[in-house]
Amino acid sequence: MGKTFDRITDELRDFIGRQQMFFVATAPAGDGGHVNVSPKGLDTFRILGDRRAGYLDLTGSGNETSAHLGQNGRITFMFCAFDGKPLIVRLYGRGQTVLPGTPQWTEVAPHFPNLPGARQILVADIDRATTSCGFAVPRYAYEGQREELIRYAEKKGPAALADYRREKNARSIDGIVTPLGAEAGG
Numbered sequence: 001m002g003k004t005f006d007r008i009t010d011e012l013r014d015f016i017g018r019q020q021m022f023f024v025a026t027a028p029a030g031d032g033g034h035v036n037v038s039p040k041g042l043d044t045f046r047i048l049g050d051r052r053a054g055y056l057d058l059t060g061s062g063n064e065t066s067a068h069l070g071q072n073g074r075i076t077f078m079f080c081a082f083d084g085k086p087l088i089v090r091l092y093g094r095g096q097t098v099l100p101g102t103p104q105w106t107e108v109a110p111h112f113p114n115l116p117g118a119r120q121i122l123v124a125d126i127d128r129a130t131t132s133c134g135f136a137v138p139r140y141a142y143e144g145q146r147e148e149l150i151r152y153a154e155k156k157g158p159a160a161l162a163d164y165r166r167e168k169n170a171r172s173i174d175g176i177v178t179p180l181g182a183e184a185g186g
Contacts, residue, residue: 002132007050012089012129016047016079020142023078024055024122026068026095033174036064042145045077046111053077053091054098054123056112058149059161059169065122066097066179067172075124083142086134095124097179117153119165119180 005012016022022045027035044056055077057065069075073094081087098104098121108121153161170181 002130005129006127008047008053008091008126008129009050012131013047015081015087015089016045019079019081020145022055023080024065025076025078026065026074027072028068028172028174028176029071033172033176034064036062036068038065042115042149043113044115048108048111048123051093051126052123053093053126054095054108054111054121056115056118057120057122058115059117059119059153059165060149061168062173063119063165063169063178063180064172066120066169067174067176069095069097069122070179070182071176075122077124080137081134082137082140086137088132088134088137090130090132091124091126092128092130093124093126095122097121098123099179099183115153116150117156117161119161119169 021039021041023037023039025035025037027033040055045053046055047053073096075093075095077091079089098108105121108123112121156164165180169178171177
């Protein structure tokens with residue numbers, strides 16, 4: 001049976017720390033727009049306290065999570081056991097985007113790996129954590145992290161990545177301005 005917690009317990013922290021990937025879900029405000037669910041890896045997730053967590057977000061083709069957080073702050077992280085004991089953990093909370101060069105970045109960035117292509121850190125205050133059985137989640141054998149995004153960022157370089165983010169990450173697919181877009185004048 002599933003359990004509900006008002007914080008991230010030591011057992012949940014241990015489980016989360018063993019997972020090689022996680023999913024992040026957000027949605028825009030109101031009835032319209034697209035719900036976004038993104039898989040993440042590369043050891044970018046961190047528990048920052050018993051009611052705080054976040055992940056280092058790398059430059060990608062979209063920026064839905066950041067746009068949605070700017071509108072309403074709602075965020076859910078999900079972790080699934082693909083091997084060992086079946087379990088699913090979800091962390092629910094309110095998040096914000098932390099951009100490089102801000103005081104918050106200086107505070108949270110040391111908790112994360114220094115990876116090429118880092119564009120922002122998404123930090124959430126967690127108000128609910130739940131477990132569920134995971135009995136229907138298939139078993140998969142972990143082979144390793146994909147390195148393509150890291151190689152892409154290294155090859156492109158900081159200046160070209162900044163140009164790419166201004167062009168591709170300033171607005172969501174629904175036209176919502178992201179913090180990166182606001183920073184660039186939108």
